[in-house]
Amino acid sequence: LWGGDGDGKNPAAAPPGSVSAPEGTPETTETPPDAPTPAPTTSATPSDDVPPPGYRAVKDLKSFTIAIPEDWHRTETDQGVFYNAPDGRSLLQVFVVTEDGLTPYEALRGTSRDGKATKPGYEEISLERITGEPDAPADTVELVYAYDRDGGRRKVVDRAFTAPDGNHYAILAAGPEEDWPKQREVLRVALEFFEPGPY
Secondary structure, three states: HHHHHHHHOOOOOOOOOOOOOOOOOOOOOOOOOOOOOOOOOEEEOOOOOOOOOOOOEOOOOOOEEEEEEEEOOEEEEOOEEEEOOOOOEEEEEEEEEOOOOOOOHHHHHHHHHHHHOOOOOOOEEEEEEEEOOOOOOOEEEEEEEEEEEEEEEEEEEEEEEEOOOOOEEEEEEEEEHHHHHHHHHHHHHHHHHHHHOOO
């Protein structure tokens, strides 16, 4: 997410190289290195709405609620909570930014700056404040980028925002570029059902 070189492989795969994040930027990665055995989640419906076919709402062990593709499994590291596709090629990450005074825009700008320095073939596709979505928090920012990995190309969409509980969250969806815009759809559904809890 913030500067690691995630590869989207299953957690049991060899971990990606560690990368130092720039000052003031959280040091995380798209794919959790040496992630523990997947932990169970419990089903929950955050509202009267039901996730679309192929998705399920879960109450995460970190107390937030989110909707994920129904066959994805959970792992957790100090870099956040991950929901991983069975084939290891796609994932969803939820992370709480704890750095004091770091705005969502500054966080994603740092992510992109780090990506340019550390990810082969990195391309910042867009970095913009989100103003046209009525349910999005006022400080929501989105970064879309792509880079080369394992002989292919990965495309990532990353949202950072301040939730009603006061925490600054970053939620991203990553996967093969050829799957685009599947990543955007996974993120859209995740955000629609996201409800923060004591993290």
